[in-house]
Amino acid sequence: MRTLTKILVVSSILSLTSLMANEGETIFKACASCHGANAEKAALGKSQIIKGWDKQKVVDALKGYKAGTYGGAMKGVMKGQVARLDDEKIEAVADYISTLK
Numbered sequence: 001m002r003t004l005t006k007i008l009v010v011s012s013i014l015s016l017t018s019l020m021a022n023e024g025e026t027i028f029k030a031c032a033s034c035h036g037a038n039a040e041k042a043a044l045g046k047s048q049i050i051k052g053w054d055k056q057k058v059v060d061a062l063k064g065y066k067a068g069t070y071g072g073a074m075k076g077v078m079k080g081q082v083a084r085l086d087d088e089k090i091e092a093v094a095d096y097i098s099t100l101k
Contacts, residue, residue: 024096027089031081039100046073051100058094066090 034043039051050058062085064070065078085093 023089024092024094027085027093028096031093039097043074044077050097053097055091055094055098058097059090062090062094063087 028039031039035041035047035050039053040049042049050061053061061070062078062082065075066082066085068075068079071078082090
């Protein structure tokens with residue numbers, strides 16, 4: 001019985017991780033028009049290229065934009081973009097962006 005429980009727990013964790021990755025990819029589609037399909041562009045020619053950023057750097061930037069404490073030229077645009085994202089969605093999209101190498 002313990003083995004079955006462990007299998008179910010591991011399976012649930014893997015499924016949740018997969019769902020978060022899919023959610024992150026879905027969220028990023030709205031970002032791709034400015035940042036590029038693989039986050040390879042400077043958004044509107046003014047932002048940093050986010051491809052290659054680690055997850056925590058993305059989370060910090062998005063939460064900073066949301067709070068109005070981060071950003072330069074794109075601060076106003078990004079504040080509006082991240083306003084709709086809760087912490088779970090920020091984590092999901094940050095996780096996805098961090099996989100783009």
